[in-house]
Amino acid sequence: MYQAFCTSSLKILTLLTMAAIGNRGTVTEAAGFDPDADVQALRGAMKGTGTDEAAVIQVLAPRTIAQRQRIKEAYKQSVGKDLADDLSSELSGTFRSVVLGLLMLAPVYDAYELENAMKGAGTEEAGLIDILASRSNDEMKTINAFYKKKHDKSLEDAVCGDTSGMFQRVLVSLLTAGRDESDKVDEAQAEIYEAGEARWGTDEVKFLTVLCVRNRNHLLRVFEEYQKISGRDIEDSIKREMSGCLEDVFLAIVKCLRNKPAFFAERLYKSMKIDMLDIKAQFLKMYGKTLHSFIKGDTSGDYRKILLELCGGE
Secondary structure, X not given: OOOOOOXXXXXXXXXXXXXXXXXXXXXXXXXXXXXXXXXXXXHHHOOOOOOOHHHHHHHHOOXXXXXXXXXXXHHHHHHOOOHHHHHHHHOOHHHHHHXXXXXXOHHHHHHHHHHHHOOOOOOOHHHHHHHXXXXXXXXXXXXXXXXXXXXXXXXXXXXXXXXXXXXXXXXXXXXXXXXXXXXXXXXXXXXXXXXXXXXXXXXXXXXXXXXXXXXXXXXXXXXXXXXXXXXXXXXXXXXXXXXXXHHHHHHHHHHHHHHHHHHHHHHHHHOOOOOXXXXXXXXXXXXXXOHHHHHHHHXXXXXXXXXXXXXXXX
């Protein structure tokens, strides 16, 4: 999950962790959970020549995020070393990326992925969009705090240093975590912003103001009225009026507002990945195949084993 979204397999990892942030995950509390026993199993898996990857999967994949944090604490108490560091030295490739990602808290992982999206030459705009367009205000504030604690500079400064133009302005707006999260539908404002495609035209600032600030219920109403007045879906208008990264980020915002599981299911299909019941159902509905079968046919080795374990059954 941790390189700048440059291959389909790593994209799968990223979307999987994103999906796991929700409340309807395929990984549930392990019965009879014993962190000390898990620590011993992990120590055994890393003992001697080579690593027993199957044992690592058996311990970490069926555990919730909270349970993995307890395993990390118990490991440090028992061994005096960091579990992530030891596993990192024992594993390699995309399998290592999955395992290390499982040990992170969701906002830490998000901050890590954002850092990787901006690392090196060029910027992985898709990595920035997938995270920033789909997070709540509270999640965004936590991500900002983790990033600043680690880098001693704000995430906004980092984003501004790697992006430009209206795309940068949209990301900065999302980073402020200022979206109205009430349920109120302001009909008067809806009339202002639902004046049809001729009114919206190429006024990118107006798109930003509406899509990045208004609450979900209000925007769903705006989208309905926009369709009635213009005869065109808002997504179609964005595709007509915008291009490049700006088009991508506005479309991501609209899709997340309408149906976040569908947004991740689409991302999964185009690259591959997950840990959430709603996304699995949406994936099957949209593409006529289970996520389990898709992962099975698109990956291999220990990487496939751990993804299938996280995905759950058919």
